[in-house]
Amino acid sequence: MADKQVSPLHQADLRPLLRHDRNILFVLAAACFALALMSVSVGSGGPLHQLWQSPESMQGLVLELRLPRVLGCMLAGALLGLGGLIAQALFRNPLADPYLLGTASGASLAVTMVYAAGLGALPLPWLMQLGSVFAAFCGAWLALVLSLLLVSNRRPGDVEKHVSLLLAGVVVALVLGALSDLLTHLRPELLRYRLAFVLGQTSLLGWDAVWPMLLALALLLMLTRARADVLDALILGPHTAASLGFDMEKEQRRLVVMMAACTAIVVAHTGLIAFVGLLAPHVVRPFVRGMHRSLMLASALAGALLLSLADLLARTLWMPNEIPTGLLTAVIGGIFLLGLLRQQLRG
Amino acid sequence: MEIAPPSPGSPLLLRVQDLALIRGAAPLRRPFSFDCASAWIAVIGGNGVGKSTLMLSLAGLLSQASGRIFVAKRSSEAGMLLPLTERSQKEKAQSIAWMGQSESINGRWLVADLVSLGRLPWRDQDNSEASGAIHASAQLWIEALGLEALWHRRLDQLSGGERQRVLIGRTLAVDAPLILLDEPSLHLDPLYQMQLSGWLAASASRGQLVLTATHDLNWALSADAVLLLSKQNAPLLARVDCQNLHRAIESEMGGAIEIRALDEQAGRRWHALTRRTVIQK
Numbered sequence: 001m002a003d004k005q006v007s008p009l010h011q012a013d014l015r016p017l018l019r020h021d022r023n024i025l026f027v028l029a030a031a032c033f034a035l036a037l038m039s040v041s042v043g044s045g046g047p048l049h050q051l052w053q054s055p056e057s058m059q060g061l062v063l064e065l066r067l068p069r070v071l072g073c074m075l076a077g078a079l080l081g082l083g084g085l086i087a088q089a090l091f092r093n094p095l096a097d098p099y100l101l102g103t104a105s106g107a108s109l110a111v112t113m114v115y116a117a118g119l120g121a122l123p124l125p126w127l128m129q130l131g132s133v134f135a136a137f138c139g140a141w142l143a144l145v146l147s148l149l150l151v152s153n154r155r156p157g158d159v160e161k162h163v164s165l166l167l168a169g170v171v172v173a174l175v176l177g178a179l180s181d182l183l184t185h186l187r188p189e190l191l192r193y194r195l196a197f198v199l200g201q202t203s204l205l206g207w208d209a210v211w212p213m214l215l216a217l218a219l220l221l222m223l224t225r226a227r228a229d230v231l232d233a234l235i236l237g238p239h240t241a242a243s244l245g246f247d248m249e250k251e252q253r254r255l256v257v258m259m260a261a262c263t264a265i266v267v268a269h270t271g272l273i274a275f276v277g278l279l280a281p282h283v284v285r286p287f288v289r290g291m292h293r294s295l296m297l298a299s300a301l302a303g304a305l306l307l308s309l310a311d312l313l314a315r316t317l318w319m320p321n322e323i324p325t326g327l328l329t330a331v332i333g334g335i336f337l338l339g340l341l342r343q344q345l346r347g
Numbered sequence: 348m349e350i351a352p353p354s355p356g357s358p359l360l361l362r363v364q365d366l367a368l369i370r371g372a373a374p375l376r377r378p379f380s381f382d383c384a385s386a387w388i389a390v391i392g393g394n395g396v397g398k399s400t401l402m403l404s405l406a407g408l409l410s411q412a413s414g415r416i417f418v419a420k421r422s423s424e425a426g427m428l429l430p431l432t433e434r435s436q437k438e439k440a441q442s443i444a445w446m447g448q449s450e451s452i453n454g455r456w457l458v459a460d461l462v463s464l465g466r467l468p469w470r471d472q473d474n475s476e477a478s479g480a481i482h483a484s485a486q487l488w489i490e491a492l493g494l495e496a497l498w499h500r501r502l503d504q505l506s507g508g509e510r511q512r513v514l515i516g517r518t519l520a521v522d523a524p525l526i527l528l529d530e531p532s533l534h535l536d537p538l539y540q541m542q543l544s545g546w547l548a549a550s551a552s553r554g555q556l557v558l559t560a561t562h563d564l565n566w567a568l569s570a571d572a573v574l575l576l577s578k579q580n581a582p583l584l585a586r587v588d589c590q591n592l593h594r595a596i597e598s599e600m601g602g603a604i605e606i607r608a609l610d611e612q613a614g615r616r617w618h619a620l621t622r623r624t625v626i627q628k
Contacts (some may be wrong), residue, residue: 155490229467235452236464236517239408245440245469290456290502 012149021294023285028301032074035305039070039312064206072205073311073325074304075213076266077276081303082220083262086275089231090255091166097278098263102172103166104145107267109180110135111197112190113343133268136197140264144256154287165256200273200326203309209269216265217300223258224296230255231292272327275333276306282340306332326334358575359384359419360524360556361405362428366414368404371397372578378414381584382572383556385524387547388584389567390560392576393599398560399448401576402527405432405558406445418442419524431482446514446528452502458513459498464518472538484553488519491546507534526550526557532566544569548596564596564604568617575599587617 041047043066083098091100114135117127127135184190224231225308230251233241242248266273280303281295288298310328317323365378373561375397390398403409405416420442431439442464452461489495492512502510511534519526532540544566550557551571557575561567573592575583577599585592593606596619604619 229470232464233467235456236514237447239447240445241405242408242436243406243440243443243445244464245434245437285455289460291460 005156018294021288021298022023024284025294025297028284028298028305029329032301032304032308035072035308035312036070039073039308040066042312043315044085068210069202069205069311070215070308072209072269073159073202073308075210075217076100076202076205076270076273077280077307078144078300079213079220079266079303080273080277080307081280081299081301082217082224082296083204083259083266084279084303085225085281085292085299086231086255086259086262087277088281089234089292090232090252090259092237094282095278097275097308098259099272099277101147101260102143102176103140103260103263104267105142105173105176105180106139106146107136107264108139108197108272109176109183110139110142110192111271112180112183112194115190115193116183116187119187119189119272121183121190132197136271137264137268140260140267143172143176145258147254148256165252196324198326199324200271200329202270202273202307202314202325203322205269213265214271220258220262221296221300225293227251227255227258228292228296232290234289253338271326273307275336276303276310276329279333279336280306309324358429360554361419362417363405364415364417366404366416367412368397368400368554369410369412371395371400372576374579375401375575376412377518377581379582380414381582383558383584384558385554386571387557387559388572388574389560389568390574390576391562391564391567391596393578395448396578397574398576399529400480402445402529402558402560405525406443406527407439408432408445409467419574435467437471440521442525444518444523444526446531447519448533451570452510456502457498457554458494458500458505459504461502461513462494462516462520465517465522466544468521468523471593487522487549488516488546491539491542492516492519508536511535512539526555528557528559530561531559532561532563532621540566550602564600564619593617 009221040062049092084096086095087098087100088094090096111132113122113124114127114130114132116122117124130138146163147168150171150282173324180194184194230241230246233244233246238248241251263277283302284295284298288294307325307329311325311330314323314325314328359382361383363382364380366380367378370376372392372395390401392398400409403413407416409473418431418434418439419428420438429438434442494512494516497505497509497513500509502513505513506601511531515528515531518526531543533627547557547559548569548571559567559570567573568587570587572584573588573596575585575592575595576596577583580595583592583595584602595607597604597607602622604621606617606619608616609618610617
């Protein structure tokens with residue numbers, strides 16, 4: 001009888017569950033591929049089969065504009081989905097998103113400052129040279145460093161650090177947000193640019209965005225896979241995770257940096273796309289086992305799907321105009337969250 | 348102060364030297380020492396005296412005001428005690444298993460996956476032959492906790508008692524020589540309380556030292572020994588038969604209980620009976 005039982009100590013018996021997870025991943029990947037094909041085929045320039053005939057428009061429209069945009073959305077969505085998963089595991093909160101710890105506000109302030117320098121409001125001409133992409137990237141990291149510095153003087157070995165880290169992040173976000181508000185108050189013309197950034201848009205994704213995001217995604221997937229054990233142990237709380245052999249201070253710092261990396265690279269190219277990081281893990285959790293080894297790929301694929309879908313709708317709902325993608329993710333996200341809430345209340 | 352170990356003759360698994368906790372009742376914030384060999388020891392005391400703090404300190408999860416804690420390595424080096432501060436994270440994780448009070452869990456975890464988290468301290472070694480021996484003994488606590496019926500269930504579908512059994516299972520899966528359980532009998536049905544006691548009572552023969560912090564006096568009196576944490580007096584560690592211990596417990600509980608011997612055949616020797624207080628009109 002002992003042979004027939006499924007015991008967690010005999011990994012071989014979990015094979016049917018692993019196969020189920022792999023099936024889900026396959027379905028998600030297939031959906032991404034289908035969506036990518038569909039996205040490349042439609043757009044304000046005309047459907048693919050028409051463009052196929054003329055090689056210049058094929059090259060110009062499809063290869064230079066649509067393809068990188070679609071790929072960029074997939075990659076950005078995947079990074080956000082991964083970041084959201086790490087955030088929710090690290091902070092043990094289902095409503096956590098990768099923009100915690102002030103990275104969003106830092107990027108927003110940096111971009112506002114770049115435009116302010118461009119308008120002459122700030123006497124820092126070298127900011128214009130940086131460009132908004134690089135500035136947003138740096139701004140996100142600087143905000144994270146600030147949050148980490150605020151909690152660095154805690155007693156060593158204090159396992160509850162993540163709570164103080166969250167609070168530090170809130171403080172940093174508030175202060176940096178206030179500074180952005182100050183700039184836009186002094187020069188109201190900045191509001192347009194800041195709004196565009198804060199809403200988030202995918203229209204500027206070109207090949208120069210795709211390559212760095214692809215590298216970042218590959219690297220972060222590998223790193224997350226290496227740290228999947230810590231993410232698993234964390235669900236039992238920081239004390240239990242420490243008792244299972246993890247140096248919680250080091251691990252928390254590592255995870256925070258990984259989360260910020262996911263966010264910074266996306267935010268630099270797309271602005272603040274709402275909800276994708278928050279939602280992607282929730283979309284896949286009912287179907288995949290709780291272990292982060294399975295969950296991370298699924299969450300990344302779900303994020304890719306969500307953002308690509310939002311981008312497709314953004315381009316096609318109001319042709320030939322474009323709705324900022326961030327607006328759509330906010331609407332879709334809001335509806336999803338409502339559904340989740342109702343499900344929770346019912347059961 | 349030195350307290351006699353509960354089972355003289357067997358190798359020591361835990362040595363506490365001049366330990367003073369950072370919070371709790373006054374006697375615990377002054378240095379105290381004790382030694383333990385393999386046994387089941389119930390840690391009891393009033394609310395807020397510092398049971399959980401002591402468990403956290405012994406597990407190396409909370410710093411102490413002073414003192415040193417020595418823990419044995421795996422049974423292959425029986426008798427060798429090393430100070431906690433000189434152990435690597437991994438060695439500590441393999442030597443000490445700790446369970447806190449009612450941890451909440453997010454997400455849809457399967458019972459099998461959650462219990463297998465207890466094997467994380469062994470993640471670099473589970474392919475060796477040593478893992479075969481570990482699996483054999485696991486069957487005992489798997490049966491005692493009734494986990495076979497729960498493997499494929501999801502954690503958020505379980506009742507409080509079932510979830511508690513899963514969490515205990517996670518802790519026992521570590522297979523450490525020192526096991527610290529904080530309030531393990533909470534929410535458990537009498538059947539599982541009894542089966543857990545049965546497994547715990549065999550700790551000495553398995554070469555494990557289990558400390559269970561509990562407020563359930565009757566359950567505590569089924570242990571091999573009791574560590575009484577008092578709000579006024581120094582901690583007292585004694586075998587469960589010791590009459591001094593009984594008097595000390597009664598006085599610590601303010602005379603609200605009386606410890607009597609029960610019928611040996613009923614499976615338990617000592618029982619704490621509540622004294623009825625009659626309100627004079």
